[in-house]
Amino acid sequence: MKVALAGAVLGLFAAFAGPGSTASADPSDTTVGEVTGFAADGAVYRLTAGHTEARVSFVTADTFRIELAPDGKFTDPTGTDITLPQGPPPATRWRDLGDRYELSTAKVTLRATKAPLRFSAVRADGTPLWTETQGLTWNQDRTVQTLARGADEQFYGAGMQNGRGNTSHRGKTVEVGVDYNWNDGGHPNSVPFYLSSAGYGVYRNTYAPGTYAFTDPVTTSAKERRFDAYYFAGDGKDALKDVIGQYTRLTGKPFMPPVYGLEIGDSDCYLHNANRGERHTLDALKIADGYVQNDMPNGWMLVNDGYGCGYENLAETTAGLNDRKMKLGLWTEDGIDKLADQVKAGQRVAKLDVAWVGEGYKFALDGCKDAHAGIEANSDARGFTWAPESWSGAQRCGVQWSGDQSGSWEYIRWQIPTYAGASMSGLAYTTGDVDGIFGGSAKTYTRDLQWKMFLPVTMTMDGWAANDKQPFRYGEPYTTINRASLKLHEALLPYVYSHAYRATKTGVGLARPLALEYPDDPKAATEAAKYEFLSGEDFLVAPVYRDAVERDGIYLPKGTWIDYWNGRVYQGPLTLDHYSAPLDTLPLFVRAGAAVPMWPGSVRSYQDRAPGDPLAWDVYPQGSSSFELYEDDGVTREHRAGKYALQRAEVRAPESGPGDVTVRIGASAGTYTGKPGARPYAFTVHTGDAPGTVRLDGRPLPALTSRAAFDAAGQGWWYDRDERGGVVRIKTTALPTDRAFELRLTDTSAVGGAVPGASAVLAAPTGQELGAGTPGTVAVDVTAGTRDATDVRVSLDAPAGWQVTPAAPIARVPAGTTRRVEVAVTPAAGAKPGEAPLTATARHRAAGTDRTAVQRFAIGVMPPAPTADAWASDLAWLRATNGWGPPERDRSNGESGAADGHPLTLAGQTYEKGIGAHADSDIEVYLGGRCTTFTADVGIDDEINGYGDVAFSVEADGRVLWTSPRLTGASATLPVNVDVTGARHVRLKITDTNGSKSGDHGDWAAARFGCA
DSSP: OEEEEEOHHHHHHHHHHOTTOBOOSSTTOEEOOOOOEEEEETTEEEEEETTEEEEEEEEETTEEEEEEETTSOOOOTTTTSSOOOOOSOOOOEEEEOSSEEEEEOSSEEEEEETTTTEEEEEETTOOEEEEEEEEEEEOSSOEEEEEOOOTTOOEEEEEOOTTOSSSOOTTOEEEESOOOOOSTTOOTTEEEEEEETTTEEEEEOSSSOEEEEOSSSEEEEESSSSEEEEEEEOOSTTHHHHHHHHHHHHHOOOOOOOGGGGSOEEEOBOSSBTTTBSOOGGGHHHHHHHHHHTTOOOOEEESBOSTTOOOOOHHHHHHHHHHTTOEEEEEESSOOTTHHHHHHTTEEEEEEOHHHHTTOHHHHHHHHHHHHHHHHHTSSBOOOEEESSOOTTGGGTOEEEOOOOEESHHHHHHHHHHHHHHGGGTOOOEEOBTTBSEEOOHHHHHHHHHHHTTSSOOEEEOSSSSSOOOTTSSOTTHHHHHHHHHHHHHHTHHHHHHHHHHHHHHOOOSEEOHHHHOTTOGGGGSGGGTTOEEETTTEEEOOOOSSOSEEOOEEEEEEEEEETTTOOEEEEEEEEOSEEOOTTOOOEEEETTOEEEEOOSOOSOGGGOOTTOOEEEEEOOOSEEEEEEEEOOSSBSGGGGTOOEEEEEEEEOOSSSEEEEEEEEOOOEEOOTTOOSEEOEEEEEOOSSOOSOEEETTEEOOBOOSHHHHHHOSSEEEEETTSTTOEEEEEOOOEETTSOEEEEEEEEESTTTTTTTOSOEEEOOTTOEEETTOOEEEEEEEEOOSSOEEEEEEEEEOOTTOEEEOOOOEEEEOTTOEEEEEEEEEOOTTOOSEEEEEEEEEEEEETTEEEEEEEEEEEEEEOOOOSSOEEGGGSOEEEEEOSSSOOEESSOOOSSSTTOOOOEEETTEEESSEEEEESSEEEEEEOTTOEEEEEEEEEEOTTSOSOOEEEEEEEETTEEEEEOOOEETTSOOEEEEEEOTTOSEEEEEEEESSSOOSSOEEEEEEEEEEEO
16 A cells, blocks of 8 residues: 655744754765655655655564655665675555654664654564654765663674674764784774664765764764665564674675684695795695694694795695595685686695775675685585684685684684674674784794684685694693594584574574673673673683783673583582683683584594584573484585484483482484485583483493493493583483483482582692702692591692692591692602692592592693803793794894894993893793892884884783883883882883884893892
8 A cells, every 4th residue: 555645834844944954963975854754655655854755664564764864865886795685575554653753673662753863773572672862864975873771781783893792882883894903902804784782773875985883872874875775673582692682684695604613723825925935726735734733623624824935736735635634724815716717627625815895895705605606516515714804704614714814812812802803793704714824932922822722614724924823833731632622623513513503594603702692691791701702502611811820800601501521510600710721721611501412532634523423412491491402414505405303412401409410312304415314422420420320212321430331332321520510421322313201310419419519629729839959848728618528638730740649538528628738749840930730639528429520721831040140131021922023132122033133222322131022912931039139221123113002011920020110112221220129020021002013122221130
């Protein structure tokens, strides 16, 4: 039905106001005026205000579009590039209430006041969503919408916003558009979409850059003289997820990656690499061999990642990579004209460079779509692309990559909120290079890799820093730690892959902010949750982003959370400080109720898995919970024709305390190439107490008495008291996948045990130090739980070559009290200075049951203290962080490589001794209380011609002893003379003071300690 209304009175008012406008605070701005006409045509409504026209189109019952043409002529620059066909429009109705029109579907009502024209939206029950406080406003350069801000309203989205996004944008301004800034504060892969905790979202349908100020009021602008926005009304307690689902229904759901795309990738230029000398494309196979020989997963390799790199011997390279269970990827510098031939030769990954898609917006989106389609048009594989500077719609064709950065602790810090925050805009696959493309160190690489294994995708980028960045490059202990991180990600691929499938339905990616799952928790929107994220619903990841062995400020939201490594149970909401996190430990927590599918054993590649191999479930029983496993062939597009299978795990357990636990594995519904007809299952059920029996479909499974017996048996169960707070291990023979089965654990408990909190817990005092080869003691604190801990026996597991004498048993530690145990320890004479990880174990009885508490922690191994005057550059450095490459001994910082500096030079004077560093830098030495003075000359090295902006400081045992004024490249050399009497640890710091970190090459020239 078409309806048109025009009012003479409205026209008279409009004539006094001026065509299409009311007065605006800024004379250069025009604000839409009073309504002079109205027309309805099905689900489309037009409102005129003089020469200006607004158009409202209902897309679905909860999605509508508002357009405004200041001159009455509608344009649509994006056309069908971004938004997808949505099917028939919904049924709508309208009412004229005198002062306003109301346009409604079954779920949402848009109100349009007449004098002047202002919009507001409410749900069908009248709940407000948003309200304009000023009409739509424009000038020659931009169009602005102004909305009221709720008292507690929070805002998210705007795509990839480096250094933020997983906590609220409230009170902040974010930019949307191409900026080529890959670092903190940049916004590569930004998206013109935001969402509100009030339960709505807005997508500006444009290629124009914009500015979103989430102040009071909220103002959102785009740099164009037109207005075009889609609005989404979320529903229910998961309104934010619903909004993301609606947005991605409109602009495209995230693509389904191949399983090798979820494995880590490696990239470098192997042909004519200026940084590595003459090489050839086939040399990539030597790197691939490094992954194989070090038993490390790697799914794909970009072999020409560098400007002008090119490639040769593509077919041979593909064959060699395939033999090593990896796929070929190629970097696209200037177009995809050769893509068809490359794909036919074996290419399965395409990375698009900013040099080609640098215009961003439409050009970037088209490049992503074309490369994705090109892989699929020339093979049976799924399209898999990586790109920077993408736009809305790119989630359906590729991974959004944050660009070229330099590895450091600061890099880790700002990366953490970036990718979970991007998920709030439907970007399911976002990431950055492990430890950046430049800079970095063994420690920062290891810490960065740890947490990025809980993102769905990531890669290393080699050939640009001083050292290559494969995870096996740094020697021990780093290689072993990195292998463990990679293997854990590989084991979790069934969980990650199932979430990839979910993303194709919901638009919600694996990495997500706490606010998405806990929208009613006020802390989830704040800085309290900024440096952590959720990996799916079940894992909470709190990366270490400082050179430290403890992590503070870990916020656990409401519910029960289990430490993944030792099984300790926490009740949220809770903020954890002093969480023990040696280099090999990522702070990682599992939500009670989780049922996590995994590949058991030590898997290096998905191709190591054969049909009929066991499937594992890691179960944390509490109440009723479930998880749906998704499986397909992993590489082809047959899943789009329905060739996949779903299998549901359901767990029923007490909410807390004693009772039976039931795990039901449903039939695998569906089929795909390679689907097993039967397979064995392995279960790890975190109960904290041994069950009476374990029954499979009512039949008792054999109870086994040791790990050896369990490993040797074809089926059965064993209670492992020493594993993560006590777990029940269960294995079955091969069971048909088309039939459901049920495990029942009788007389056991929910996670946390039959008597919650009964077990003792361990902690180690911070700051413990031992000398290499010197006898000493290590303190361990035993805290009894809700019950007395009796017959407590504390032991320490130490590195090879260390001597440990067990402590005497403790008869009783009363409930709720702490007893300190001193364990005699002598480090190996050749122990390297720095942190050394130890594992404390306390076997004890509590609440009538044998229990085991475990805690991993680190102590410091100190070098001998100086006994005479010593140059700072000659001492062992316990800490050596640096803003660009490594800090240098007796030379300037130079470039990003080791030993690439020049003679230390300040104001024309050269120095034979000293330290060359780059802000932000932190170098720690051990003095052991033997020294009294520190002297040096400081300033910006002459290799930087007149710029740089830093401050120097000296700290001792946590106290700042001296800080310089701000120094630039034009400053005079500053002498330093600091009293360090009695100091055990001294830290020499250089800090950037203008935010640019450009040219911050600071010298501690002639740095010397006066020691007795």
